[in-house]
Amino acid sequence: MKITRAEVAHVAHLARLTFREEEMEKFTSQLNDILLYMDKLNSVDTTGVEPMTHATVLHNAFREDIVKPSLANEQSLANAPDPRGEFFRVPKVIE
Amino acid sequence: MELYSLTIHELQDKLRAGEVTAAAILASVYQRIDQAEDKVHAYITLMKEAAQAQAAAADAAIRSGNIRALTGIPIALKDIYCVQGFTTTCGSRILHNFVPPYDATVVEKLRAAGAVFTGKTNMDEFAMGSSTETSYFGVTRNPWDLTRIPGGSSGGSAAAVAADECIAALGSDTGGSIRQPAALCGIVGMKPTYGRVSRFGLVAFASSLDQIGPFTKDVEDCAILMNVIAGYDPRESTSVNLEVPDYRSFLSRGIEGLRIGIPKEYFIEGIDPEILASVRQAISLLEKAGAKCVDISLPHTEYCLAVYYIVAPAEASSNLARYDGVKYGFRSPEGRDLLDMYKQSRSAGFGDEVKRRIIIGTYVLSSGYYDAYYKKASQVRALIRRDFDEAFQKCDIIATPTSPTAAFRIGEKTDDPMQMYLSDIFTISANMAGIPGISVPCGFTGDGLPIGLQFLAGHFQEGTLIQAAAAYEKTAGMGALIARQKQAKMNFS
Numbered sequence: 078m079k080i081t082r083a084e085v086a087h088v089a090h091l092a093r094l095t096f097r098e099e100e101m102e103k104f105t106s107q108l109n110d111i112l113l114y115m116d117k118l119n120s121v122d123t124t125g126v127e128p129m130t131h132a133t134v135l136h137n138a139f140r141e142d143i144v145k146p147s148l149a150n151e152q153s154l155a156n157a158p159d160p161r162g163e164f165f166r167v168p169k170v171i172e
Numbered sequence: 173m174e175l176y177s178l179t180i181h182e183l184q185d186k187l188r189a190g191e192v193t194a195a196a197i198l199a200s201v202y203q204r205i206d207q208a209e210d211k212v213h214a215y216i217t218l219m220k221e222a223a224q225a226q227a228a229a230a231d232a233a234i235r236s237g238n239i240r241a242l243t244g245i246p247i248a249l250k251d252i253y254c255v256q257g258f259t260t261t262c263g264s265r266i267l268h269n270f271v272p273p274y275d276a277t278v279v280e281k282l283r284a285a286g287a288v289f290t291g292k293t294n295m296d297e298f299a300m301g302s303s304t305e306t307s308y309f310g311v312t313r314n315p316w317d318l319t320r321i322p323g324g325s326s327g328g329s330a331a332a333v334a335a336d337e338c339i340a341a342l343g344s345d346t347g348g349s350i351r352q353p354a355a356l357c358g359i360v361g362m363k364p365t366y367g368r369v370s371r372f373g374l375v376a377f378a379s380s381l382d383q384i385g386p387f388t389k390d391v392e393d394c395a396i397l398m399n400v401i402a403g404y405d406p407r408e409s410t411s412v413n414l415e416v417p418d419y420r421s422f423l424s425r426g427i428e429g430l431r432i433g434i435p436k437e438y439f440i441e442g443i444d445p446e447i448l449a450s451v452r453q454a455i456s457l458l459e460k461a462g463a464k465c466v467d468i469s470l471p472h473t474e475y476c477l478a479v480y481y482i483v484a485p486a487e488a489s490s491n492l493a494r495y496d497g498v499k500y501g502f503r504s505p506e507g508r509d510l511l512d513m514y515k516q517s518r519s520a521g522f523g524d525e526v527k528r529r530i531i532i533g534t535y536v537l538s539s540g541y542y543d544a545y546y547k548k549a550s551q552v553r554a555l556i557r558r559d560f561d562e563a564f565q566k567c568d569i570i571a572t573p574t575s576p577t578a579a580f581r582i583g584e585k586t587d588d589p590m591q592m593y594l595s596d597i598f599t600i601s602a603n604m605a606g607i608p609g610i611s612v613p614c615g616f617t618g619d620g621l622p623i624g625l626q627f628l629a630g631h632f633q634e635g636t637l638i639q640a641a642a643a644y645e646k647t648a649g650m651g652a653l654i655a656r657q658k659q660a661k662m663n664f665s
Contacts, residue, residue: 121472129550129551
């Protein structure tokens with residue numbers, strides 16, 4: 078096994094997801110298949126190869142720090158599931 | 173000939189000559205939508221009233237002599253771009269009620285060019301899929317055979333163009349999501365070079381791979397749309413500040429003397445023999461027309477899929493962390509506290525494929541596995557790009573099949589993620605390397621399903637792709653063949 082149920086549960090917690098028992102079974106087995114497939118990368122010699130994290134050669138894109146108009150409060154809050162006044166309301170964080 | 177069946181350039185000629193109005197074109201397209209949509213289900217949201225206002229404005233502009241690149245042309249948008257005031261769902265429950273307060277740059281550009289928006293098209297949830305079956309809003313059907321998938325993830329856009337439920341459309345391509353559905357629906361689809369088209373306002377999936385591009389009925393329309401959407405955007409720091417050529421100027425340059433690379437790794441066992449035969453025939457036709465074929469090798473091709481399914485989920489797991497039920501989108505009412513609210517909202521808001529990829533991405537980036545998976549994949553990605561750099565020393569473009577099979581049946585691959593992922597084996601490499609690719613129709617299977625021919629070119633060589641694709645389309649008489657097949661096969665009554 079490349080990945081156990083316990084590991085899937087741990088990763089799910091890190092990703093802020095929960096699974097039902099029967100889902101856990103299916104996911105663990107599918108993830109196992111996918112990770113096994115990825116093993117084929119081990120046969121490639123990558124000694125000294127610089128990792129490529131972007132598709133084009135880009136340097137940092139600087140711009141002048143100029144104040145420009147941005148979204149108004151009402152617009153920013155318009156999609157909120159539970160807005161209160163000028164705030165986004167969330168359930169209790171601590172007891 | 174119904175107006176809805178025409179191309180952008182044909183309709184522009186009629187608009188300029190005063191033979192039709194933008195209102196009449198839109199009415200024709202909506203008549204077709206009324207006929208086909210309940211069978212195809214290409215759209216998530218229709219924008220009829222706003223479209224009628226846009227068409228009226230287009231007619232007023234034409235009367236005052238102000239006709240622009242897309243004035244009065246009905247265009248569909250994948251439901252992944254922000255359109256101010258219209259829900260942008262990304263095919264997900266977690267964004268089912270999200271109404272963006274601004275337009276994506278491509279939407280702004282289409283508006284400025286005078287386009288009319290028919291609606292927002294269906295897609296795999298967060299563009300994760302090859303069949304448009306993972307959408308929260310139901311499956312889209314292939315207009316050529318309603319029992320089959322249209323490809324994905326931009327399946328709604330591809331199906332809408334193929335079924336004439338719009339004149340052209342935009343999609344997005346992270347691993348083949350424009351080219352593969354274009355192939356499976358018998359239309360033209362282009363993924364431009366990474367950085368050629370601004371991603372501002374595109375809901376992010378895998379930020380180092382995502383690129384926006386057009387779906388059109390022919391290559392000339394592809395050039396017209398590329399002229400409108402390509403270019404630098406100061407709001408998108410990965411967009412590249414390079415002059416945009418007039419893509420239409422490549423349409424009639426012909427194929428003579430162009431060196432076409434044939435990569436042996438793309439003509440292998442496991443590909444549907446009918447597809448192989450059709451693509452080989454297309455290549456020999458180009459050779460007869462004066463192209464030079466060169467055998468090339470892209471030795472790391474067999475690793476593309478494994479690299480993709482590490483890199484894309486890794487980026488997705490980070491990008492999709494923003495969906496937490498706080499500032500917009502779906503919030504589960506069941507959360508006991510903040511942490512539980514996050515978990516409940518995300519678990520009920522995302523579908524299975526998205527969850528699978530978030531878990532893979534989180535796993536490959538997690539401490540202890542990062543070097544073995546993400547770093548290794550990024551190194552192999554560099555080798556994939558190097559393969560292309562070397563290949564383009566020997567050839568101007570590369571020709572391959574777009575997809576290893578024609579459209580498969582709905583439900584055929586939904587239980588086996590690995591089988592589904594294999595649909596993208598010929599398209600992923602271009603996203604890895606950041607190069608442009610185009611899929612152009614090259615024939616039909618015995619069952620009457622469309623087959624796609626893919627051309628790939630070096631960075632920012634979209635013009636060469638348009639040149640080759642236009643030459644092929646013309647030499648093969650593809651327009652007439654598709655029109656005949658459509659008449660015989662596509663029937664929504």
